Amino acid sequence: EDKVVQSPLSLVVHEGDTVTLNCSYEVTNFRSLLWYKQEKKAPTFLFMLTSSGIEKKSGRLSSILDKKELFSILNITATQTGDSAVYLCAVEAGRNQFYFGTGTSLTVIP
Amino acid sequence: DAGVTQSPTHLIKTRGQHVTLRCSPISGHKSVSWYQQVLGQGPQFIFQYYEKEERGRGNFPDRFSARQFPNYSSELNVNALLLGDSALYLCASSREGDYNEQFFGPGTRLTVL
Numbered sequence: 001e002d003k004v005v006q007s008p009l010s011l012v013v014h015e016g017d018t019v020t021l022n023c024s025y026e027v028t029n030f031r032s033l034l035w036y037k038q039e040k041k042a043p044t045f046l047f048m049l050t051s052s053g054i055e056k057k058s059g060r061l062s063s064i065l066d067k068k069e070l071f072s073i074l075n076i077t078a079t080q081t082g083d084s085a086v087y088l089c090a091v092e093a094g095r096n097q098f099y100f101g102t103g104t105s106l107t108v109i110p
Numbered sequence: 111d112a113g114v115t116q117s118p119t120h121l122i123k124t125r126g127q128h129v130t131l132r133c134s135p136i137s138g139h140k141s142v143s144w145y146q147q148v149l150g151q152g153p154q155f156i157f158q159y160y161e162k163e164e165r166g167r168g169n170f171p172d173r174f175s176a177r178q179f180p181n182y183s184s185e186l187n188v189n190a191l192l193l194g195d196s197a198l199y200l201c202a203s204s205r206e207g208d209y210n211e212q213f214f215g216p217g218t219r220l221t222v223l
Contacts, residue, residue: 004152041198042114042214043153088152097166098143100152 002027004091006101014109017079021104023089024071031092033065033072038086038103046074046087079108112136114203114215122221123191131186131218135203141165142184143212144176145200153200159184188220196222 036043047056049065086103115134141160145153158166159178202212
């Protein structure tokens with residue numbers, strides 16, 4: 001059965017801390033792994049990863065994929081209160097099939 | 111440009127009723143996907159449509175159906191509603207064939223009583 005597991009389920013940190021969010025997966029016909037940020041309703045796209053070992057970076061956020069060990073991490077440095085959200089990991093397995101994890105709820109305290 | 115729009119924003123129905131949810135993709139996007147997100151869970155894939163054809167289907171019963179119109183807008187229909195259908199229904203659009211980078215709408219919150 002295809003599955004995507006995220007950890008931790010929730011995290012509370014202070015502003016300025018660095019956090020690492022984890023996503024492991026077991027899917028057939030892996031095509032890509034995606035990270036989203038969900039604040040109120042609509043998830044917003046962060047990264048798409050298809051190749052192992054190549055870091056994607058956007059400001060204080062970065063992500064990397066390990067296709068051998070079947071996981072990805074999302075790093076956020078110098079966290080701010082605006083980073084508080086649910087971070088979702090999704091895997092595209094085969095054509096047109098997307099599996100999401102349950103998400104990691106991040107709370108950044110001033 | 112306007113983002114993905116969905117209507118209605120909220121909806122309350124009773125068990126056994128039928129519901130239709132609507133989605134308008136970003137201009138120029140030909141692919142639309144539907145997801146169900148139950149509170150505390152990640153979105154679950156229901157359907158993907160591209161050029162008015164169903165290209166993907168998740169593990170949902172036949173009570174769930176969808177269609178895409180010539181203008182690429184889409185409807186999700188759910189028949190014989192159950193309490194467990196209460197969820198946030200998200201629509202996402204992407205450019206032709208490039209469905210990896212999806213842009214989500216604000217969702218429709220469906221409550222079944």
